[in-house]
Amino acid sequence: MSTRDVTIYDVAKALNISPSTVSRGLKDHPHIHADTKKRIKAMAKEMGYQQNKFASSLRKRSTETIGVVVPKLNSYFMATVIAGMEEITNQYGYGLIISQSQESGKKETGCLSTLFHSRVDGLLVSLAYDTENIDHFNQILRKNIPVVFFDRVINCPGCMGVVIDNFMAGYEVTSHLISQGCRRILHLGGNMLRNVYSGRFEGYKRALADNGIDFDNELLMISELGNQAGLDAVQAIMRMKHRPDGIFTANDTSAVAVICELQKSGIRVPADIAVAGFNNEPVSRVIKPCLTTVDYPAREIGRLAASSLINILKDKGSSSLSTIIVKHELIIRESTLRKKQVGARK
């Protein structure tokens, strides 16, 4: 191909010093004379030296690379989380390898294996929809590669997690619906293996209980929370003899689909049925009526997950690993406002 790269040997020769001194000088080793450092850096720059990361990784047995596994990339939430991660990792000189599990536990296994073989130093993971256990992490955990989960976490010895309080958020959404006069609230939830969905559901149940409303199993629907799920849910609702007067869906995508379909069926939102979603995706402000939802501090989650991981990587053996809970916010909009009151709008 092209001309060979400049190496520390070339720089050393040009300066008439040894390669190791160059290596040390370049990374500000304390034992090198300030003048020498200056000369080394100047010469390196002049000659267009750039470090060969493979040689370095090979030697140091560390890659300065972090693997990221997300269910999908196509949400505003994920894009923002990743931007937050990049912000931190770039600061510390780490690179990011991003891969999508496409919500499939099987593909997630593939992603992990690829990242493992790329010898990432650590992992940032949000689990796929249908991941059942952490067997596919064994290989990684055995090697003591640290893993920080975010958003969709799982109980995993020695791993950290960054989450919101899904229970509380679910509780708040449901309480809000109740405060708007809803008594039969349907919950459109996801796979209860995922903390985010079980948490929201438990919060929903507790809010019902705290308000003296019995939980009705007919009003719980589990799905993958996509567009189709929204349509199906409305079909089912239309067939009910005793329809709900409120719906709490575990994400915005399905909430939007539900609202569209309800409206098509001649049902008014929120007058007949109030609808609340989750995530505060931009689409929640496009749909009419605007969607009540829960906001996540996505960028902050990304930053926290990344800096936690880097802490572990630096400290090597930092113990007291645990879970970080960041705060969420209930965003009240028209889709649930049935009483003429001043709600906090956004």
Place this chain on the structure above:
Amino acid sequence: MSTRDVTIYDVAKALNISPSTVSRGLKDHPHIHADTKKRIKAMAKEMGYQQNKFASSLRKRSTETIGVVVPKLNSYFMATVIAGMEEITNQYGYGLIISQSQESGKKETGCLSTLFHSRVDGLLVSLAYDTENIDHFNQILRKNIPVVFFDRVINCPGCMGVVIDNFMAGYEVTSHLISQGCRRILHLGGNMLRNVYSGRFEGYKRALADNGIDFDNELLMISELGNQAGLDAVQAIMRMKHRPDGIFTANDTSAVAVICELQKSGIRVPADIAVAGFNNEPVSRVIKPCLTTVDYPAREIGRLAASSLINILKDKGSSSLSTIIVKHELIIRESTLRKKQVGARK
């Protein structure tokens, strides 16, 4: 940390053969006896051998890694393009490093430099909104690292591009608006340095001309095509003495913002003003009226870009580099249907 990795030396020792034979056997070198290969592979598997990519990269001076630079990750379009790329690159054993320029030419320079230092074998790039030239590619091009642009391409000696026919798409959208009785069509466009925006604009102009409508400079607005741009555009429209009867925006985000704001201002869509967007993002089916837009074959673009790059990488010197044009499709929905006719709906 943990136990050392299994190397080809370990496998060789276990089999009482030489490391070079193991290396060859593992990659199906033709000169190795079939039996030996079988034994090598079996033993490697049994011992849990996994190749050290750094040693290999260091030696071969190639990383089997492809760098991807995109403006932003938060669209359905990009997520799908990337999924298409992964599909192909995984097949050929290449890894992907994805980075976001956040629509900034300056950050794009940073991304390229990082990827360059990671010594990617090739690059897949969609340019940032305000990138002015290809100076920041010099470093990469000088090293003969192949670059394939997609969607937002640029004229660059020796580089390939994968695009849709933006001119034709712009022409079709505008012609459609005209067929719906629009005569004063406003174009909300982007930076004309970007092929996608200049193409759409030129198509718009040509359609006007072909229908005997003079291009009116007052009806061209350039912006970054975000939410705010939509609001601003409507503000400006409201102040016009002679308002447009149709709007063609260069993306769906701004089209959606425009429709919301028009409706807030008491203007009916499409009766008073018809609105068409571009990209067929999912939100185009949420907004009411549903948005007329142009569909891109995102996954296909990703696949084509990736396989083109891999072809170059394999063939080493493959010339006749050029541009691949994939087909788009005008999706007609309610936001532009002003005449009672049967349109192709989707």
Place this chain on the structure above:
DNA sequence: TTGAAAGCGCTAACAA
């Protein structure tokens, strides 16, 4: 068909 040996570029233990 297989083996020996050199070296990719860097780091770090040890020596000076």
Place this chain on the structure above:
DNA sequence: TTGTTAGCGCTTTCAA
């Protein structure tokens, strides 16, 4: 404060 030296694990040329 700087230098010497020995690898990290792999590929590949040359020789057998």
